[in-house]
Amino acid sequence: MTIGALATTVAWAPFADPDQLAALATTAFCIIGYTTYQLTRALGRLPTGITGAPRTIGIKRVRQDNRLLSRTWLEITGTGRPRWLPVYFDPALLTLTETTGEITDRSIHTPDLRFYPSGRIRDTEPPGRLIDNPSRPDPEAPIVATNSTRPMRRLLLDAQSTVAAPFIALMWVYIDNGGLTAFAAATSVAAASAIWLSAIQGSDPS
DSSP states (O other), X not given: OHHHHHHHHHHTGGGOOHHHHHHHHHHHHHHHHHHHHHHHHHHSOOOSXXXXXXXXXXXXXXXXXXXXXXXXXXXXXXXXXXEEEEEOOOGGGGGOOSEEEXXXXXXXXXXXXXXXXXXXXXXXXXXXXXXXXXXXXXXXHHHHHHHHTOHHHXXXXXXXXXXXXXXXXXXXXXXXXXXXXXXXXXXXXXXXXXXXXXXXTTBOXX
């Protein structure tokens, strides 16, 4: 998604005037910067307050549905109070029943699966509707997992937020006094950026 957003931004550069080129460069810089930040968070330290030896915890996967947002969270117990951590989607999460794992200041994992954070750990329940994984293995989970890995399904999920792209483009055309080309460029860049932002924040296509 990051490459696609950057490619869309760069593709309009030859047709841009200096102001538009500056806007495209700013957009590309934000995409690269936030992607780097998210990767660093996913692979770096966790602000869990856990130091020393790994601690055994309880882990339960929940899916958050909040407006156009769908995201996977881990509900963590055994650290003194319940906590919730958003993680990047993995098809293996669909078969995850409530289990035990280990937490350190570096990672959260079970014997078979490591989780990569897509946001901050929190002490309050995420907003919206939370759907728990089944308490027993779901026989339909492998089918859902296969469907969830299809690029078109992921694209359709992430593309929901592109409804705002034409309105952002109209605002840019009004500010820049641009024409049809500027509107088309702003719409496509805003749409690509919206899809990228949804994916990089850890959307859940299940």
